[in-house]
Amino acid sequence: MDIRSIKTFQTIVKYGSFNKAASELKYAQSTITTHIKKLESDLGTKLFEREKGLHLTQAGKLLNRKGELLLKDFENLQEAMSELINGESxxxxxxxxxxxxxxxxxxxxxxxxxxxxxxxxxxxxxxxxxxxxxxxxxxxxxxxxxxxxxxxxxxxxxxxxESIALLIPENEQLGGQETITLKDIENEEILITTAVCPFRRNLEKQMIDKGIRPNYQMEISHMPALKFYAQAGFGIAAVPLITVTPPPEGTVVREISDFRKALxxxxxxxxxxxxxxxxxxxxxxxxxxxxxxxxxx
The missing domain is CATH 3.40.190.10 (Periplasmic binding protein-like II)
Known part of the structure; x- marks a missing residue:
């Protein structure tokens, strides 16, 4: 049983005639007959009675009810498949x-x-x-x-x-400096992300290259959360500049003057x-x- 044969069947029912269905579908009369014979063979039953006109059998009436749903589902499938193939779904x-x-x-x-x-x-x-x-x-x-x-x-x-900056609580002495270097934060309590974070690794490398040993106060796994811990006064945070523009209330942002390589x-x-x-x-x-x-x- 194929969709084309079901469509042929539905068209015959709609127009009440094999000839009119052939004209509508632009098929030869023999093609229409072949479709219905194949459909009846696949289903193992007659779909039409041809005595005194064209009438549906009980099986034909059932197929008529279900066939419309089948065609609609097939059309939906074709549309969905086309959208998927074309990258639109x-x-x-x-x-x-x-x-x-x-x-x-x-x-x-x-x-x-x-x-x-x-x-x-x-x-x-x-x-x-x-x-x-x-x-x-x-x-x-x-x-x-x-x-x-x-x-x-x-x-x-x-x-x-991605540029890096320092987020500093307003009451910290370092926050009053306009220019801050990596050396200035050597003894500060730094809030930082986990060891796999590329921002942390970049900061560590630049400090170590200058002979500076980082002093970490707290490790926080979620990058956007760093600013809230700095705001609460746990220390200064080395954060991407975009996350603290504008800075949270009670904090100031300072760039590191000798921080040479952004990520x-x-x-x-x-x-x-x-x-x-x-x-x-x-x-x-x-x-x-x-x-x-x-x-x-």
């Missing part, structure tokens, strides 16, 4: 590190969701190392993160630099995967054009 899985996930991605996705309302978007927020593994294992389609140790088949496109953030993709489809192509273009607006260091 389905799911796109994005990975993002903080603070990009909270401070940059939300507003960028608004026009995308409006343009592709049938696309489901999944956002996974992880550190760069985890995101790299997820891209490689096809758990996500792409990631916005720092550059990983690239393996075969992985491609990283730099987009922007480069970009788009990580798996070269072994195909990134076709209108939605995916549009998303990649949207992210690239809107994120690649800040000077790379």
């Amino acid at each position: 389905g799911m796109i899985r994005i990975g993002a590190m903080e603070p990009t996930a909270s401070y940059r991605i939300p507003n960028l996705l608004k026009p995308f969701i409006k343009a592709f309302p049938k696309i489901q978007v999944s956002i996974q927020i992880e550190n760069s190392k985890t995101l790299s593994k997820m891209v490689k294992s096809d758990e996500i389609d792409l990631a916005i993160c720092t550059a990983p140790d690239l393996s075969s088949g992985m491609h990283f496109t730099p987009l922007f630099s 480069t953030v970009g788009m990580l993709r798996n070269e072994e995967r195909s990134y076709t489809g209108k939605a995916m192509e549009s998303l990649i273009q949207l992210l690239t054009e809107n994120l690649a607006t800040e000077k790379l260091e």
